[in-house]
Amino acid sequence: MKRKLFLFGATSAIAEATARLFAADGGSFFLVARDPDKLNAAAEDLRVRGAARVVTAAADALDFDRHQQLVDEAFAALDGLDTVLIAHGSLPDQKRCEQSFAPLRHEFEINAMAVFSLLTHAANRFADQGFGTLCVISSVAGDRGRQSNYVYGAAKGAVSIFLQGMRNRLHSKGIQVLTVKPGFVATPMTAAFSKGRLWASPDQVARGIHKAVTYRKDIVYLPWFWSPVMRVIRLLPESLFKRLRL
Amino acid sequence: MNRRYQSWGRYPQSDQSATVLHWRTLPLPIAADSRPTVLPFGNGRSYGDVCLNSEGLLLDTRGLDRFISFDPEAGILRCESGVLLSEILALTVPRGWFPPVVPGTRFVTIGGAIANDIHGKNHHTAGTFGCHVRCLELLRSDGTRLRCSPSENPDWFRATIGGLGLTGLILWAEIGLKRIAGPVLEVETIRYEKLDDFFDLSMESDQKYEYTVAWVDSMARGKQLGRGHFIRANHAAPGARLLNAPRYRARIAVDLPFSLVNRTSARMFNSLYYRKQARPRSTGLAHYEPFFFPLDQLLDWNRLYGPRGFHQYQCVLPLSSDGREALRDIFNRGVDGGMACFLSVLKVFGKHQSPGLLSFPRAGVTVTLDFCHHGERTLQLLDDFDRVVLCVGGAVYPAKDARMSGSSFRQYFPHYQELERFRDPQFSSCFWRRTTGTK
Numbered sequence: 303m304k305r306k307l308f309l310f311g312a313t314s315a316i317a318e319a320t321a322r323l324f325a326a327d328g329g330s331f332f333l334v335a336r337d338p339d340k341l342n343a344a345a346e347d348l349r350v351r352g353a354a355r356v357v358t359a360a361a362d363a364l365d366f367d368r369h370q371q372l373v374d375e376a377f378a379a380l381d382g383l384d385t386v387l388i389a390h391g392s393l394p395d396q397k398r399c400e401q402s403f404a405p406l407r408h409e410f411e412i413n414a415m416a417v418f419s420l421l422t423h424a425a426n427r428f429a430d431q432g433f434g435t436l437c438v439i440s441s442v443a444g445d446r447g448r449q450s451n452y453v454y455g456a457a458k459g460a461v462s463i464f465l466q467g468m469r470n471r472l473h474s475k476g477i478q479v480l481t482v483k484p485g486f487v488a489t490p491m492t493a494a495f496s497k498g499r500l501w502a503s504p505d506q507v508a509r510g511i512h513k514a515v516t517y518r519k520d521i522v523y524l525p526w527f528w529s530p531v532m533r534v535i536r537l538l539p540e541s542l543f544k545r546l547r548l
Numbered sequence: 549m550n551r552r553y554q555s556w557g558r559y560p561q562s563d564q565s566a567t568v569l570h571w572r573t574l575p576l577p578i579a580a581d582s583r584p585t586v587l588p589f590g591n592g593r594s595y596g597d598v599c600l601n602s603e604g605l606l607l608d609t610r611g612l613d614r615f616i617s618f619d620p621e622a623g624i625l626r627c628e629s630g631v632l633l634s635e636i637l638a639l640t641v642p643r644g645w646f647p648p649v650v651p652g653t654r655f656v657t658i659g660g661a662i663a664n665d666i667h668g669k670n671h672h673t674a675g676t677f678g679c680h681v682r683c684l685e686l687l688r689s690d691g692t693r694l695r696c697s698p699s700e701n702p703d704w705f706r707a708t709i710g711g712l713g714l715t716g717l718i719l720w721a722e723i724g725l726k727r728i729a730g731p732v733l734e735v736e737t738i739r740y741e742k743l744d745d746f747f748d749l750s751m752e753s754d755q756k757y758e759y760t761v762a763w764v765d766s767m768a769r770g771k772q773l774g775r776g777h778f779i780r781a782n783h784a785a786p787g788a789r790l791l792n793a794p795r796y797r798a799r800i801a802v803d804l805p806f807s808l809v810n811r812t813s814a815r816m817f818n819s820l821y822y823r824k825q826a827r828p829r830s831t832g833l834a835h836y837e838p839f840f841f842p843l844d845q846l847l848d849w850n851r852l853y854g855p856r857g858f859h860q861y862q863c864v865l866p867l868s869s870d871g872r873e874a875l876r877d878i879f880n881r882g883v884d885g886g887m888a889c890f891l892s893v894l895k896v897f898g899k900h901q902s903p904g905l906l907s908f909p910r911a912g913v914t915v916t917l918d919f920c921h922h923g924e925r926t927l928q929l930l931d932d933f934d935r936v937v938l939c940v941g942g943a944v945y946p947a948k949d950a951r952m953s954g955s956s957f958r959q960y961f962p963h964y965q966e967l968e969r970f971r972d973p974q975f976s977s978c979f980w981r982r983t984t985g986t987k
Contacts, residue, residue, distance in 0.1 A: 315570070340571055340573065343572065346617065
């Protein structure tokens with residue numbers, strides 16, 4: 303199917319890899335990211351890979367006032383819209399966020415509030431037209447709070463629950479709401495980590511997203527093995543969990 | 549140690565840090581006067597140490613994997629330097645275009661193909677990969693960006709083609725592709741019995757066939773020396789259809805504690821392979837993947853050679869009778885010296901001159917031989933080969949070398965001093981330090 307996609311955080315590694323798959327299907331794109339040079343490079347790549355149309359807009363996730371306008375621009379530029387993929391994100395410095403609230407709030411606004419803002423506008427337009435896919439990259443980190451990254455986890459957890467509610471609300475309208483929960487992915491965001499066997503490539507995650515969108519899934523863990531792993535982690539009793547160093 | 553940052557021969561092993569580059573618009577991630585040196589690293593398919601930089605920093609270019617433009621009328625493709633040939637093939641073959649030159653694996657980056665000025669089975673008609681590069685952009689450690697082509701900064705262009713990644717980071721390149729009717733080739737395989745037959749077949753075939761190569765039974769001696777299968781092919785005309793699409797792929801999933809390649813297994817394999825074709829001639833259609841990249845069907849096949857790694861020795865020798873004698877000499881010494889080689893390849897290079905300063909291919913015959921690394925014994929044998937090659941004015945391929953002496957290198961590649969002048973002062977490699985003595 304040739305989709306018309308709105309990509310927020312379009313120059314993130316997972317978004318780029320996912321967009322390539324939709325470009326090969328002949329999709330059209332409205333790409334939003336901060337850096338115009340990177341946006342341009344991503345847009346050129348998608349055009350060569352088969353995208354029917356690529357429009358770009360440089361914007362910051364925290365520029366809340368522009369969100370509605372961006373969604374409207376995408377509808378206008380592509381003569382309609384059927385898919386929204388929100389893929390921007392930032393990995394907080396957990397230690398710093400434990401020391402003071404300002405950075406914590408900043409991270410929460412990027413990873414959670416900006417997502418809510420974009421979804422609010424996009425969901426209403428999709429509800430009006432009676433079709434569409436809302437797809438957001440959340441994280442396995444949102445499934446349970448851990449001492450090593452609960453600020454990131456709390457934001458992603460909020461996103462996952464928000465999507466759950468929105469899915470419940472929009473199901474009757476024929477709208478797909480997809481929560482993507484990747485595990486460890488080797489991207490620029492995680493460049494500082496040493497990588498073991500559990501790490502996936504952005505391409506692997508992108509194939510999972512493409513498939514989940516196509517088959518109208520609700521929640522996907524990527525790669526798949528995170529689903530049983532997180533089930534076990536969620537089941538651990540809190541009295542035990544609080545003693546673990548995770 | 550990170551398994552990704554090894555060369556294909558897994559000898560020598562070298563310890564270095566690495567950083568992945570993602571955007572061609574950003575500056576190099578190094579300070580202006582940083583020590584140690586840096587070296588671009590593509591997909592680690594060169595065999596020896598041209599892609600290693602011990603105690604330095606590797607700039608992993610696989611994150612620079614974007615296409616920039618493609619003109620489906622003219623067949624001109626511009627892409628970032630970390631794009632793999634396999635990714636180009638996936639894009640352009642369905643649209644009727646083929647890379648002008650492909651090596652024996654499709655898992656090489658465009659940057660690596662240029663830096664090593666690779667060649668393929670069509671060298672006699674198309675020359676090297678560098679002959680088809682129209683333009684490229686170089687990022688130097690001082691931040692300058694140089695656009696290079698045969699007409700713009702031509703000196704830099706010449707130094708960068710076959711420049712072993714030392715003139716700066718290739719950000720992107722534009723290449724001219726070749727029109728094809730489809731993914732299919734018409735292939736003829738001829739079993740031949742002795743080395744002279746190979747030269748006769750080459751002479752006869754190079755006029756009419758775009759791709760020619762021979763697989764040689766490297767373990768055969770005496771009258772049978774040089775026997776093998778001569779393979780010649782052209783892209784098939786429109787309408788050629790294959791019943792079987794490319795087959796499955798397997799992977800060597802573990803590091804073996806020893807080498808599966810030894811004299812006994814090599815002799816058995818070579819004999820069987822030589823006899824696998826019952827008739828002296830067979831013709832048929834083949835998909836481009838198994839034809840050009842037979843070894844890509846066994847991913848990570850370099851692990852078969854065990855933990856000590858292996859050498860692939862590739863040299864070019866003149867076509868004169870001296871050159872042929874030298875070729876026989878090398879095969880004989882190889883068998884005497886305990887060579888265990890599964891796949892050995894012979895190919896006659898054409899006269900096409902590459903623009904590259906340090907390009908390896910030149911008119912003559914080229915041979916590749918694989919050797920398990922058995923320490924000093926193997927290095928001695930390869931040094932003996934070098935003496936034979938030097939005697940007749942041949943050369944050894946840097947992209948496959950981990951051991952040639954500085955003096956051999958300087959005789960094979962007399963232009964090395966010119967390349968040294970264009971080398972970025974902050975770029976270096978194990979290979980360059982070893983063969984030129986620079987710091």
